[in-house]
Structures are given as structure tokens and as C-alpha cells.
Amino acid sequence: MTDSSAPIWIDPIDSQFPEKPGREAVTNSFLSHQVTWDETTRFTPKMYPVGRLRYYYKWPGHGGRLWSRLRYWPTRRRVLNIHGDYNLKTMRREKTIVDKRPIWWALALAALFTMPLFVPEGFRNTVMSAASVFAIYAAINLCWMLIVGTAGIFSLATYAVVGAAAYGATYLAIMLGLPWWVLPFAGTLIGLVFGVMIALPAMRLDGFYYALLTLGVVELCRVFVVQSRQLGSATGGLYGAPSYLPDGLSQSNRLLFSYYASVLLMIFALFIYRFIDGKRLGRLLRMAQEKKEGFAQACGVDFIRARIMVFLASSAALGFIGGFYAIHFGGASPNLFSFDTLLLSLAMLVIGGIGRAEGAVLGTLIVVFIDRVLIDLGPLRYVLIGTIMLSVALFLRGGLFGIKDQFRTWRDKKKSERRATRAEKGGEMLPEEATEMEDKDQVYFRRFDKMQRDFLKRLVSDAVIAEHQSRPLGQHSEALERLLIYFRRQGQIDKYAILVLEEFKAYRIVALSGHRGTAPRVVEDRNYETPDQAYHALFLRRVQDLLET
Amino acid sequence: MNWGFIITNAITLACIYGTLAIGISVTWSSLGLINMAYGFIFALSGYGAWLASVYIAPNPAVVMVAGILTGAAGGLIVCLLAFIPIHDKPNFQLRALIATLAISLVGNQILLWWFGPRAKSLPRLFGNWNADIFGIVVTSDKLGASLSAIVLLTMILLWMRSSRRGLEIRAMMMNPHAASIVGIGVRRTGIYVMALTGSLAGLASVLLAQTYYVAPFSGITPMIKGLSIALVGGLGSIPGAIIGAIMLGVNEALTSSLLGGQYVLITQFLLIIIVLLIRPRGISGILDKAREA
Numbered sequence: 001m002t003d004s005s006a007p008i009w010i011d012p013i014d015s016q017f018p019e020k021p022g023r024e025a026v027t028n029s030f031l032s033h034q035v036t037w038d039e040t041t042r043f044t045p046k047m048y049p050v051g052r053l054r055y056y057y058k059w060p061g062h063g064g065r066l067w068s069r070l071r072y073w074p075t076r077r078r079v080l081n082i083h084g085d086y087n088l089k090t091m092r093r094e095k096t097i098v099d100k101r102p103i104w105w106a107l108a109l110a111a112l113f114t115m116p117l118f119v120p121e122g123f124r125n126t127v128m129s130a131a132s133v134f135a136i137y138a139a140i141n142l143c144w145m146l147i148v149g150t151a152g153i154f155s156l157a158t159y160a161v162v163g164a165a166a167y168g169a170t171y172l173a174i175m176l177g178l179p180w181w182v183l184p185f186a187g188t189l190i191g192l193v194f195g196v197m198i199a200l201p202a203m204r205l206d207g208f209y210y211a212l213l214t215l216g217v218v219e220l221c222r223v224f225v226v227q228s229r230q231l232g233s234a235t236g237g238l239y240g241a242p243s244y245l246p247d248g249l250s251q252s253n254r255l256l257f258s259y260y261a262s263v264l265l266m267i268f269a270l271f272i273y274r275f276i277d278g279k280r281l282g283r284l285l286r287m288a289q290e291k292k293e294g295f296a297q298a299c300g301v302d303f304i305r306a307r308i309m310v311f312l313a314s315s316a317a318l319g320f321i322g323g324f325y326a327i328h329f330g331g332a333s334p335n336l337f338s339f340d341t342l343l344l345s346l347a348m349l350v351i352g353g354i355g356r357a358e359g360a361v362l363g364t365l366i367v368v369f370i371d372r373v374l375i376d377l378g379p380l381r382y383v384l385i386g387t388i389m390l391s392v393a394l395f396l397r398g399g400l401f402g403i404k405d406q407f408r409t410w411r412d413k414k415k416s417e418r419r420a421t422r423a424e425k426g427g428e429m430l431p432e433e434a435t436e437m438e439d440k441d442q443v444y445f446r447r448f449d450k451m452q453r454d455f456l457k458r459l460v461s462d463a464v465i466a467e468h469q470s471r472p473l474g475q476h477s478e479a480l481e482r483l484l485i486y487f488r489r490q491g492q493i494d495k496y497a498i499l500v501l502e503e504f505k506a507y508r509i510v511a512l513s514g515h516r517g518t519a520p521r522v523v524e525d526r527n528y529e530t531p532d533q534a535y536h537a538l539f540l541r542r543v544q545d546l547l548e549t
Numbered sequence: 550m551n552w553g554f555i556i557t558n559a560i561t562l563a564c565i566y567g568t569l570a571i572g573i574s575v576t577w578s579s580l581g582l583i584n585m586a587y588g589f590i591f592a593l594s595g596y597g598a599w600l601a602s603v604y605i606a607p608n609p610a611v612v613m614v615a616g617i618l619t620g621a622a623g624g625l626i627v628c629l630l631a632f633i634p635i636h637d638k639p640n641f642q643l644r645a646l647i648a649t650l651a652i653s654l655v656g657n658q659i660l661l662w663w664f665g666p667r668a669k670s671l672p673r674l675f676g677n678w679n680a681d682i683f684g685i686v687v688t689s690d691k692l693g694a695s696l697s698a699i700v701l702l703t704m705i706l707l708w709m710r711s712s713r714r715g716l717e718i719r720a721m722m723m724n725p726h727a728a729s730i731v732g733i734g735v736r737r738t739g740i741y742v743m744a745l746t747g748s749l750a751g752l753a754s755v756l757l758a759q760t761y762y763v764a765p766f767s768g769i770t771p772m773i774k775g776l777s778i779a780l781v782g783g784l785g786s787i788p789g790a791i792i793g794a795i796m797l798g799v800n801e802a803l804t805s806s807l808l809g810g811q812y813v814l815i816t817q818f819l820l821i822i823i824v825l826l827i828r829p830r831g832i833s834g835i836l837d838k839a840r841e842a
Binding site: 154212217220223339343346350382383390 | 650653814826
């Protein structure tokens with residue numbers, strides 16, 4: 001017997017009659033029943049080396065050195081939040097910087113401070129004045145972010161506060177002859193008063209009602225300023241505020257000086273943001289998120305008071321910035337109140353992501369760069385800004401700085417989808433069916449049965465069928481025997497049987513009902529003349545049923 | 550003091566602003582979208598009407614139909630860009646507000662780039678004659694504007710009361726979630742609503758063309774007025790919008806003749822703030838909470 005493509009099976013019973021040659025039949029080559037198990041349980045999805053499995057090497061950290069930390073004197077607050085841990089894969093000690101934002105901020109501020117060194121000479125005027133405008137607008141947007149993000153008051157009247165403070169401070173400076181350093185403080189007072197005035201409706205109104213109302217306030221300010229003769233309707237703005245620049249500076253030094261002053265203003269706004277958003281008021285308001293106000297109130301958080309406090313504090317800061325605006329530009333223009341300014345600064349907020357200081361600064365950087373540096377594009381630059389804003393609103397949930405979170409959420413969704421498809425594959429029962437099933441043995445039995453049938457399907461071949469046809473009863477080759485054992489083991493319901501119509505003359509295939517007293521049903525309208533023919537026809541039927549499942 | 554003049558002015562303004570306010574109000578209540586691109590649709594339909602008057606015929610009917618159709622097309626653009634892609638996404642209302650603002654920014658700048666900053670004027674739609682009603686002399690312009698606004702608004706409101714589509718829109722206004730459960734397509738209804746409100750903006754644009762002319766940024770002031778009227782009346786209520794329109798129209802006419810034109814906005818916003826402080830949801834806004842989802 002050779003291990004050829006079609007091996008020969010010899011009936012072992014015939015060894016008891018050595019005088020005769022044994023009965024031989026062509027059969028399948030051996031197939032281990034293990035193959036289906038191996039195939040079913042193999043892990044087939046293609047895996048990429050990404051995800052949360054930390055098998056890579058991060059940052060070495062000795063346990064002892066972990067505790068020598070840089071702290072802000074005299075507090076115990078750490079400069080960097082460093083977390084020591086063991087790598088789950090390598091079991092090596094390593095360190096992770098939990099929050100890398102201080103590093104990015106330090107790098108960004110260093111870049112801002114050294115930026116004038118790297119500006120090409122040809123664009124110096126444009127870029128430096130744009131950079132001052134960027135720093136001032138970033139300061140305004142940081143305060144606005146406090147109102148919109150932290151306090152959750154959707155106020156559009158930010159520029160109205162800034163403009164009112166700038167106009168008021170300039171007017172006072174012209175009337176009373178105030179020195180330049182008084183103007184920001186005068187602006188603070190005006191901003192506070194203005195803030196109280198527009199905060200009053202905020203206690204009654206919420207959400208979009210307030211947004212639309214403040215939109216109206218901005219329009220009202222614009223029309224008032226454009227038409228009032230005292231506020232310079234004729235000259236297109238009120239000018240004549242004293243400048244903070246020392247006398248006798250050259251043109252480029254003036255630009256440099258005003259740039260650094262504006263950057264200092266931005267850092268001041270960053271501090272205000274940090275000390276309102278990150279301290280008590282911010283924590284209180286983080287608890288009273290949108291649609292969870294009731295819960296916060298029940299816990300004893302007076303969120304309306306906290307909101308108004310944040311609103312007033314940022315209004316005062318906006319007033320300060322307004323005063324600075326006046327001494328920076330030498331006055332105020334009605335442009336501060338225009339719908340376009342409002343739109344552009346909303347674009348700044350939205351592009352970076354609402355509720356983050358870095359979002360306000362980056363959004364301002366992008367928009368001011370497009371608006372002030374790419375002047376050659378003409379009106380198309382607004383189209384560009386609008387397109388960016390539209391695509392951010394359509395595709396991103398939290399602006400540019402929300403991309404990371406959004407990507408992680410998306411990746412987790414995809415992962416769980418994949419996991420769901422994988423889980424379904426092994427079992428016959430779908431997951432929801434399996435949870436409904438009371439007898440959990442059934443779940444495993446059906447899974448086993450499916451694997452067994454998958455294996456048996458591969459055993460069906462012409463050789464096996466021919467072997468069965470030659471002798472339906474008696475000893476069989478291994479493949480055929482496995483098939484027959486499986487067929488015989490099935491339950492009584494709808495099991496095929498042979499009905500003897502007339503012995504040695506007529507046989508017929510029927511299907512048992514499986515219930516006592518219910519007659520079997522006739523399967524086909526055909527009689528077989530010998531029992532062997534009937535056995536074989538029945539076998540073929542079962543094979544066909546097996547292949548169909 | 551010419552009371553007849555004040556009253557006719559008030560009625561005309563009320564009609565036109567009411568048209569805008571109803572458009573904004575219906576959009577908000579049925580789709581949950583504050584359409585800040587309404588001013589852009591207004592300006593766009595003004596240009597559509599102007600193009601029709603130049604290239605087709607300066608016939609009032611042609612101009613008006615062109616304005617209304619352009620407005621509907623503008624509404625469809627806003628719907629396809631700002632409503633359909635994100636209406637089922639988280640934080641929809643704020644994102645839709647920002648998206649419509651962005652559309653307004655882009656659209657207005659494209660209008661400026663394409664047509665230039667010079668204002669265009671439409672032909673006088675209703676001729677140049679005066680009518681004498683109960684001793685009050687009314688110019689053809691005012692009479693025609695009020696009459697056509699009233700007629701078209703009545704037609705639209707009747708359509709919303711009696712037709713299948715109107716029923717769908719009203720169901721969405723009452724409860725969008727339940728409406729979608731009973732098989733009213735949110736996106737399909739969104740398209741109807743935006744086309745309808747866009748055509749209302751187009752109508753108002755054609756009617757207001759004698760006051761504001763056709764310019765890239767002409768839509769912003771009417772939009773803010775329409776928004777404030779919708780706000781005073783209570784967002785989502787058509788009777789409220791009509792009451793608010795009449796109130797603000799009377800206020801505008803009274804202020805401009807008693808105090809002077811520059812005080813219109815000041816008195817108007819004082820009025821709005823007073824109304825909103827008394828009734829935070831507007832005159833006929835009875836809802837306890839703002840529309841959710």
C-alpha cells in the first residue's frame with residue numbers, strides 16, 4: 001500500500017479469511033480531524049503594531065530619581081506631571097510625562113520671543129505688525145474662551161466690551177489728558193461696568209437667546225459709534241490716545257517694542273485664563289456642564305453666581321485689553337464692532353477648539369496669518385478662512401486640538417466593530433441568540449457540531465460514495481465510517497428512514513416525524529427495488545443535506 | 550406729526566421683517582438650526598433678482614420670481630452644507646451655527662469678489678404712483694410691498710396648514726424626534742424647510758431692495774432685525790413672530806419720526822431686552838426649556 005493520491009483501503013475483517021484476497025476499495029487520503037479545529041481557532045485578523053499595547057521602550061526611570069522633582073517655589077506644584085510605572089510587556093521601570101502641554105507652551109513662547117530674529121527683512125513690517133495684532137487678538141480670544149468655554153455663556157459681545165473700553169479710554173484720554181498707563185485701568189473699569197450691563201440678561205436667558213441678544217448689542221454699538229459725532233463718525237474712528245512707545249525710537253524698534261508689549265499682554269491673558277479656569281471657579285463650572293446644571297445645583301454648586309463671576313472677571317480683563325488696544329493703535333475704530341470682526345474671531349475660537357487656551361492661541365495664529373500676511377489673496381483669504389471654519393465645524397468635534405480625542409474615539413469604535421465580527425465567526429449561535437439560550441451546553445454543542453460538519457464535508461468524495469454504493473452495510477474505510485456514524489447519531493426529528501412497501505421488491509425513503517403517533521412523511525415519489533439501492537439513495541440524501549448546511 | 554405716515558411705515562416694515570422673522574423662526578423650530586447664513590441668502594437672492602432684471606426683463610413678476618427662486622436655491626445650499634452632514638452628530642446646534650456663519654463669511658466674500666462692492670438697484674417693482682386710503686397717502690412701493698408680503702405669507706401659511714408637506718413641517722416643529730419615529734424624513738423635511746425659508750428671504754430681499762439696495766453685505770442688518778423679531782416673538786412661534794414684527798415695526802416708525810433715525814436700534818434693543826427680561830422665551834414662547842435635540 002503506497003501513500004499515493006488515491007490510497008487503497010483493505011477490509012480488515014477479511015484478514016480472518018487469509019485464503020481469500022481481501023476486499024479493496026479506493027478511499028480518501030487521511031485527513032486529521034484536528035485541521036478544522038486549527039482553522040477555526042486560528043487568529044486570522046491582520047494586526048498592525050499600533051494601539052495601546054506598550055511593548056516599546058519609553059523613557060528609563062530609576063525609582064529613586066523619580067522623586068526628585070522640579071517644583072514651583074514655594075508651592076508643591078510640579079512643573080511636569082511625571083508618572084513612574086512598570087512596562088507591562090518588558091517589566092522594566094519607566095517614566096511617562098502625563099501632561100506634555102507645559103513643554104509645548106514653553107517651546108511656543110520661546111519661539112514667540114525669538115521670532116523677530118528670524119523674520120526676513122523684506123516682510124519685516126508686515127509680519128511684525130501682524131504678530132502684534134495676533135498677540136492682542138489672542139489675549140481677547142483667551143478672555144472670550146473663558147466666557148464661552150469655562151462659563152458656558154455663549155456671548156458674542158466680547159468685541160463690544162473691548163470696543164467700548166477702547167472708545168471710552170480714548171475719549172477720557174482726549175478729554176482729561178490722561179497719561180498712557182492709566183488707560184488700561186480706565187478700560188478695566190469701563191469693561192466691568194459694560195460687563196455688568198450685559199451680564200444682567202444672562203441671568204435670565206440661556207443659550208442661543210443670549211447669543212442672538214449679544215449679536216444685537218454688537219450691532220447696536222456699531223451703529224451708535226458710526227453715527228455719533230463725538231466718537232468720530234467723520235474720521236472713521238476715535239484717535240488721539242497717548243502711545244506707550246518711548247520717544248525717539250526708530251521705526252523697526254517701535255515695531256519690536258510694541259510686539260513685545262503685545263506678547264506680554266497675551267501672557268497676562270494666559271495667566272488670567274489659568275487662574276480662572278484652573279482654580280476654584282473653573283472647577284465649579286466644570287461640574288455644572290451643559291444639561292447637568294440641575295445636578296450641580298443639587299450638590300450645592302451655585303453655578304449661576306460662578307458664571308457671572310467668570311463673566312465679570314473676563315469683562316474686566318477685556319476692558320484692560322481694550323485700554324491697551326487704545327494705547328497700542330492710538331485710538332479705536334468702528335471696525336471692532338463689525339460683523340466681519342466677530343466672524344473672524346469666532347473662526348479663531350472654533351478652529352482651535354472651544355474650551356482650551358491653546359486652541360484660542362493657535363486659531364488666532366492661523367486666522368491672523370491668513371488675514372494679515374497673505375494680503376495678496378484679496379477677498380479670497382476670507383473665503384479660505386471661511387472654508388477652514390466650515391470644514392472644522394463639519395468634520396471636527398473639538399477643533400484642531402480635539403483631533404487626537406476624536407481619532408482615538410473613532411479607532412476604538414473600529415476596534416470594537418472588528419472584535420464583534422471576530423466573535424461571531426466561531427460559533428453557530430449569534431451572540432444575541434446565545435445570551436437568550438438557557439442551556440449553555442447548547443451553545444458549545446452547536447459550535448462543536450459546526451466544526452464537525454465542516455470537517456465531514458471535506459471527507460465527502462467520489463471514492464467514498466462509490467465505496468458506499470458497492471457495499472452499504474458492513475465494514476467501511478475510515479472516512480466513510482466517520483460520515484455514517486455522524487449520520488446515525490442525529491436526532492429522530494426528520495431523520496431519514498426506509499419504508500418497506502413490499503419485501504425485496506419495493507422500498508421507499510421517508511422522514512420520521514420524531515413524535516409518537518405522527519406518521520412519517522414521504523420524501524420522494526420513487527420506489528427502490530433492493531434494500532442496498534435504498535440504503536445508498538438515503539446516504540446520498542444525507543450527504544446532500546450535509547453539504548447544503 | 551403725520552400719524553398716517555407712521556402707521557403705513559410701521560405696517561410695511563412689520564410685513565417685511567415679519568417675513569424674515571418667520572423664516573428664521575420656522576428653521577429654528579423645525580430643524581434646530583439657527584440660520585446665520587440668512588443674510589447671505591438675502592444678498593444672494595437680491596443679486597439673482599438683479600441679474601434677472603438685467604438679462605431677462607425688468608418686469609416686476611420676473612424679478613420677484615427670480616429673487617424667490619434664488620433664495621430657495623440659497624436655502625438649499627445652506628441645507629446641503631450645514632444641515633444634512635451634521636444634523637445627527639453631537640453638539641449639532643453649536644456646530645450648525647458656526648457652519649452657517651462660515652457659509653455667510655464665504656458667500657458674502659464671493660459675492661464681493663464676483664460682483665464688486667458697488668450696490669446695484671432693482672427697478673421699482675410697483676410703479677410710481679400714490680393711493681389715498683381713508684385720507685392717508687400711501688406710496689405704491691409701500692402698498693405693493695405690504696400687499697405682496699401679506700399675500701405670499703398667507704399663501705405659505707395656508708400651504709403649511711393644509712398640505713401634506715406642511716403637515717410634515719409642523720410635525721417637525723412640534724417634536725422632531727416623534728416626527729422621525731412616525732416616518733417623516735428629517736433630511737427631506739430639512740430640504741423643504743430650507744427651500745421655503747430661503748424663498749421667504751428672497752421675497753424680503755426683493756421687497757426691501759428699495760431700502761437696502763443689492764450689495765454683498767446688505768443682508769446683515771435685515772438678518773439681525775429678523776433674528777431679533779424672532780427672538781422677541783419667541784423662537785418657533787409664527788404668531789409670536791407676527792406680533793414681534795408689528796411691535797418692532799411700530800417702534801421703528803415711531804422712533805425714526807419722533808427721535809431720529811440713529812436711535813432706532815437703541816430703542817429697539819432696549820425694547821427687546823425689556824421684553825426678554827419679562828418673558829425669557831419671547832412673547833409667545835411658552836416652552837420651559839429651549840428646544841432640545
